Amino acid sequence: MGQPVPRREDKRFITGSGRYVDDIAAHGSAHAVVVRSPHAHANVRSVDISAAQPAAGVLAVLTAADAHEDGLGGLGIRALPPGFGGPDAVWPMRPLLAADRVRYVGDPVALVIAETIEAAKDAAELVDATYEILPAAATVDAAVTVDAAALWDDAAGNVSFRHEVGDAKAVEAVMASAAHVVEISVVNNRLSANPIEPRGALGDYDPVDDRYTLRTSAQNPHRVREILSETVFDIPETQLRVVAGDVGGGFGMK
16 A cells, blocks of 8 residues: 556557557548637627638538537536536536637637548638627626626526535624634636647447447546537437547546
């Protein structure tokens, strides 16, 4: 107990034998590039794909209308623990591709699929999306002010849930009887993990077995399968296999 355990996986990494998503080249694979919003908050006026569709090597250019026509859902979550809002929490369903409004820088508005990654990148530059820029809040304090622009109609005051620990009335009573009260505002700096490998994904559909296989850079493949099968594809979990190989860094964000 308490002794270091020798790592057995390092040899293949330092000899270039790791198998990340990009190392798994499925026969006949196409490549996809997402066209994203440059605005933090805006109405989507139009997404013109007419110049991108006939570009060399392009197989398809998809928008929110295509996702809706195919009956695809969005990315959501079933429930939060009671201590984190429970059933009263507001967790809006996020569309795969934004149709009418974008809510953060990088919100996807179109997907370009081509024979090569280079062709997909070139065609993505030809997608012409126009926006009506709306007010945005860059800090938490600004987002919860009375006059802050609402991102989601069902999330009053831009609050998803409230998390409380302890006995509020008991604390109020103690504070009321205290000889001195000191107030302090603590601002937690914003952090983000930066893995070496991005969120790669390689999907395959077997028409014979009517099953999907997704190889992705994820730390929780079971959760990925649950969300995709339930909220996106509306299929049984047994119809979707999710494989997570070498992740390439995650630190909890994947």
